[in-house]
Amino acid sequence: MTSPRLLGPAEIRGLAAELDLRPTKQRGQNFVIDPNTVRRIVRESGITADDVVVEVGPGLGSLTLALLEVAGHVTAIEVDSLLAGRLPRTIAEYAPDQASRFQVILEDALKIAEVPGPAPTALVANLPYNVSVPVLLHLMALLPSLRHGLVMVQAEVADRLAAPPGSKTYGVPSAKAAWFADVRRAGAIGRNVFWPAPNVDSGLVAWTHHAPPTTAVTREQVFAVIDAAFAQRRKALRGALRGIASVEQLSDAFSTIGMDPLVRGEALGIDEFCALAEALNR
Known part of the structure; x- marks a missing residue:
């Protein structure tokens, strides 16, 4: 050949x-x-x-x-x-x-x-x-x-x-x-x-x-959080995610997973985005 x-x-x-x-x-x-x-x-x-x-x-x-x-x-x-x-x-x-x-x-x-x-x-x-x-x-x-x-x-x-x-x-x-x-x-x-x-x-x-992360939510739900987190890159997550969740939902989610609401999206890896998406979709 x-x-x-x-x-x-x-x-x-x-x-x-x-x-x-x-x-x-x-x-x-x-x-x-x-x-x-x-x-x-x-x-x-x-x-x-x-x-x-x-x-x-x-x-x-x-x-x-x-x-x-x-x-x-x-x-x-x-x-x-x-x-x-x-x-x-x-x-x-x-x-x-x-x-x-x-x-x-x-x-x-x-x-x-x-x-x-x-x-x-x-x-x-x-x-x-x-x-x-x-x-x-x-x-x-x-x-x-x-x-x-x-x-x-x-x-x-x-x-x-x-x-x-x-x-x-x-x-x-x-x-x-x-x-x-x-x-x-x-x-x-x-x-x-x-x-x-x-x-x-x-x-x-x-x-x-590699295998996708083990999570209780869908890929689409995780990606929605990622999109929102970076839509206003300079904002802390507490403000950046206001378009997809209420103040109360966000407060509960951050408290549930022990995440600082003032952190920015650029600090989160895929597993942390999954954890946040799970907390927001309980």
């Missing part, structure tokens, strides 16, 4: 010209043109031949081909019908031996309700920057079979996703991601490996799935 040929600058621009494609900022279309970068992403992701990988926003297929070098199966989710229509032919041309282990789904990853085919075990993607966090959280919730993953996002978003409680960058993305997984920064990516080059830096975020 031969390894797939990867796409370089000439191949990417050639495919774009064939499709009369003009990358749009609206869909976050910045295509990776450096084979070394996509191989690095695959290497850092830790996927093996046992993995069924789901990829979001495959674009012209740069990362897809590198994933097919290693993964047992790749399912790509692409919202652009032009790109989704061309991708199977690109795989057949550049990785004919791997074509049977690939499928593309024409769908919005933010709205997808199921992923047909073998259950995904890993998520590896160059996520569109404008929807990266919602897409990541949606797929983590939708696909409990996911065991690990690595995504490329805007550098500032990578910092927020991997931030621990108490840090300046800790917020909604970090707290919600912690419900599903242990998250860490996995490196930086320069701007010159993209076409067109973005005007922001990129970062890699790796994560490993």
Whole structure:
């Protein structure tokens, strides 16, 4: 079995010209043109031949081909019908031996309700920057079979996703991601490996799935508390949570779990958010 040929600058621009494609900022279309970068992403992701990988926003297929070098199966989710229509032919041309282990789904990853085919075990993607966090959280919730993953996002978003409680960058993305997984920064990516080059830096975020917290309330109830806690970041929780609970409810909740009502949301880890949500929903 031969390894797939990867796409370089000439191949990417050639495919774009064939499709009369003009990358749009609206869909976050910045295509990776450096084979070394996509191989690095695959290497850092830790996927093996046992993995069924789901990829979001495959674009012209740069990362897809590198994933097919290693993964047992790749399912790509692409919202652009032009790109989704061309991708199977690109795989057949550049990785004919791997074509049977690939499928593309024409769908919005933010709205997808199921992923047909073998259950995904890993998520590896160059996520569109404008929807990266919602897409990541949606797929983590939708696909409990996911065991690990690595995504490329805007550098500032990578910092927020991997931030621990108490840090300046800790917020909604970090707290919600912690419900599903242990998250860490996995490196930086320069701007010159993209076409067109973005005007922001990129970062890699790796994560490993863990069991959700043990709690008597739903994930939605916990996430509602997280959203409220950070909606007015500078406010103490006593004031920040007034939109979802009365003064009496808050007083009782803080007293029940022994939490200082003057603490801010950025000081709480996911287990503490769960405890607070439980106390508010008794």
